Amino acid sequence: MAPKKKGPLQTVQRNTDDIKKQVDSLILEVRQFKGSTESKAIVEASERCTHLQRSVEETLMTLKKLTKADEPAPVGNYEQRKVDEENRLNRIQKQLQALALTVSPAQKPGTSQSADLPSSSQTEEEDDAGVDSEEEESEEEEEEDEEDEEEDLEKQAETFIAISAFTAEQVGDLTVQKGDRLSVLSKNPDGWWLAQDSSGNKGLVPKTYLKVPQGEEEEEDSETEEESEEEMDEVSKTKQSNQKSAWDVVRKEVLEMNATDVLAAMGAIPPGFRPSTLSNLLNEGKTYRGSYYLQPELSQSRLAFKDLFWDPDTGTVRPRASRTSLPLTLWSCRMIPTPGVGVQVLSRHVRLCVFDGAKVLSNIHTVRASYNSKNPKTWTFSPRMVGILPCLLDGDCFVRSDSQSPDLGILFELGVTYIRNSTGERGDLSCGWAFLRLFDASGVPVPHRTYELSVHGGTPYEKGVDVDPSITRRAAGSMLQQMMVSRKQPKLVVKLKSPNANTRASLNLLPDTLVGSRCSIQLLAMYRQVLADALLRDRLTMQNADLICSPVLATFPQILDQTDLLDALRSMWAERESALKRSAKRDSELLKSLFVEVYLDSVFPLLNSASLPPPRWADEEQENQRARAIFSWAPQGSLAALLSPDTAQEAFDITQVTYDFLNPVRAATAS
Structure with a gap:
């Protein structure tokens, strides 16, 4: 059976895939010689970047000329595929444009902009080989214009003196010493000026490191030294803002590739x-x-709570219906x-x-x-x-x-x-x-x-x-x-x-905004009721902002970020609650006191145990170590474990038992 003939659109897609792989490979290589002073590598990267830009332009022209009638077989969603491919090529083109700015030889000390451009003799040979002469002549004219512009810049260059040493931080920067005379070729609006030193090296220097010389003599009087010190203070204040210029943003996008880009380039x-x-x-x-x-949320005035209120009829926290609660x-x-x-x-x-x-x-x-x-x-x-x-x-x-x-x-x-x-x-x-x-x-x-x-x-x-x-x-x-x-x-x-009636009632005791596991709703509701007692019922006045002695309020929110401790609390709570009589389960005060007792007897000592490794996401070995520590602690109870010579606790800190409700609360945000 004869192989299936490829359509023009499919050919363009494969060409784009090949160009993308070459671009990713080039970016990886540029990142590897980041900060290098080897001009040969820069020139070679610039040539490859130019070649890839031409390939992208040719592919775009070919794509725009394609029509559905060119396909040997029907293709579904032809126009959409064509648009998607054009968008992909445009993204690659923008990436290459940013890359060209980074690897341009004109921004590398000791190199010339014309080092990677074809000469007139090469142009004549290409003309003899059948290459379009008009395109080559236009390119040659552009090269001559760029060389003329560079010569004009050198003629119009202004002389400045470096008031402080500057070390090149990235490719394209120029290292200078204090007192060096520099010829500024161009002044970029972002504060990075293109300068040339006495050895002919060119690169970018922050304008705050340069000053106009006073006359031809290099000796400075005391007044000049005071001005230099003032300028140095200005330099230290503005250096951080200058480093965040648009030029740095462009270089960062190209050179600082994350691990995902590397894996994508590898095809992993x-x-x-x-x-x-x-x-x-x-x-x-x-x-x-x-x-x-x-944590409770403060109102706009910050004088009351927005989502925590007391219900005097029931003697507990007032339920609040939220717009979304399901x-x-x-x-x-x-x-x-x-x-x-x-x-x-x-x-x-x-x-x-x-x-x-x-x-x-x-x-x-x-x-x-x-x-x-x-x-x-x-x-x-x-x-x-x-x-x-x-x-x-x-x-x-x-x-x-x-x-x-x-x-x-x-x-x-x-x-x-x-x-x-x-x-x-x-x-x-x-x-x-x-x-x-x-x-x-x-x-x-x-x-x-x-x-x-x-x-x-x-x-x-x-x-x-x-x-x-x-x-x-x-x-x-x-x-x-x-x-x-x-x-x-x-x-x-x-x-x-x-939600059923019981679930809805428990959800309405929670903060207005919260996402979590349904199995933890009851424990979260119990915590909110204990919190309401401390903040709304037991405080002397609503203007009192003293610290509250309550280990439960001070540490319970931490276990939401350590789910294995939350599971341990759920297990012991289910065991103790199942032993209660039906009448006791309807006594809210009894349930709150039991909740505090269970928490202090199970999870609270574990939070400060020296034998419990810190949590680490997706670390199976550490998760198993924590599980063994929690399991060995549970049967003996907190008092026996704390008095045992085999257990060790971290150094005591007052924040373990005191709750400062002004510290963790959230300010109200606009809906």
Whole structure:
């Protein structure tokens, strides 16, 4: 059987793939000789960059001339594919333009702009070989113009003196010493001037390091020295802002490639994978953690609480209905691509939060997925286990939000934590994201049912990116083939539920905005009631802001970020609660005192135990060590464990037992 003939559009796509690989390879090489003074490498990189730019332009011209009639066989979504390919080429072209600025020989000391340009004799030989003479003549004219401009710059150059030593920080900078005379060839508006020293080396120097010489003599009087000291003070104040100029931004985009770019260049991950957006937010601090959102929120006046009120009729915290307050269940993820050879996956998980299309409006909750090695592209949640299911594996979640945004919804980011076998480097990748709107265009809540959400590639701020573009390209004109390709697209299956009466009552005791595991709702509600007693009932006056002696209030939010400790508290609470009589379970004061007792007897001593390793995400060995420490502590109780000579505690700190409600509370934000 004769091989299938390739269409012109497919040929262009393959050419683009080849150009992309060459560009990625060139960027990696540029990064490797970053800061090098070897001009040969710079010139060679510049030549390759110019060659790739011409290849991109030729491919773009070929693509624009293509029509559907040129294809030997029908192609589905032809125009859309053509537009996608043109967008891809334009992105590569912009990347090459930024790269050309970085590797330009004119920005490297000791080199000339004309070092990588063809001479007139080469042009004549190419003309004899049949190359278009008009194009070569135009290029030669451009080269002559650039050389003339450079000569004009040297003639019009101004002489300055360096008032302080400057060491080149990146490719294109010029190292100068204090007192050096420099000829400034051009003054860029971003504050970095192109200068040339007495040896003929050229490069960029911050303008605050230069000053106009006073006469031809180099001796300076005391007044000049005072001015220099003042200028040096100005230099120290403005150096940081100058380094954030537009020029630095361009160089940073090209040279400082992250690990994801390296893996993509190696072909170890699909093109739609990105660094995890939500993981990066979690690592920035406590702003997006559950422990932060569990704290009471202050009103705009900061004289009262916005989401914590006392109900004198019931003697407890007043329930608050939020605009969005519902349970949801993560069912499964299907057809999720896996990283390739050389990358070991430590964790597969889904991170979810409240999102309005522009910013994250809640804490970020993480649910770890399970999978079968025989079918690694399918993720499942809530596996059947003996005993209490850990919070981290529980796909049953809840979402509360009081935001009035019309675009309010839930953002799901599918991610993996990996380690590179060759370097031991750890990182977090986004395998795609999905968004579920909670309200339609008229503001009506969406129905509570099962949703099959399409998983998109890139970040939540990128549109039209596929997780694996090769799957989309396989779609042909027939409806059957398109349906088959659609079944291979990544999907996330979730189910929105209506809360029952007990769940709704417990949810209304929680903060207005919070995302978490449904199995922890009761404990969170108990904590909020103890918090309301301390802040609203037992304080002498509402103007009293003294420290409150309460280990529970001071440390309970920490266990939301250490789910194994939360599981230990859940286990002991379930055991003690099951032993209560039915009448005792209706006594709110008894339940609150029991909650405090269980917490102090189980989790509180563990938080400051020297034998408990610190938590580390996706570290199986450390997770097992923590599990053994927690398991060995539980049977003996806190008092016996604290008095045992085999246990050691960290040094005591007053913050372990005192609660400062002015420190962790959140200021009210606009909805």
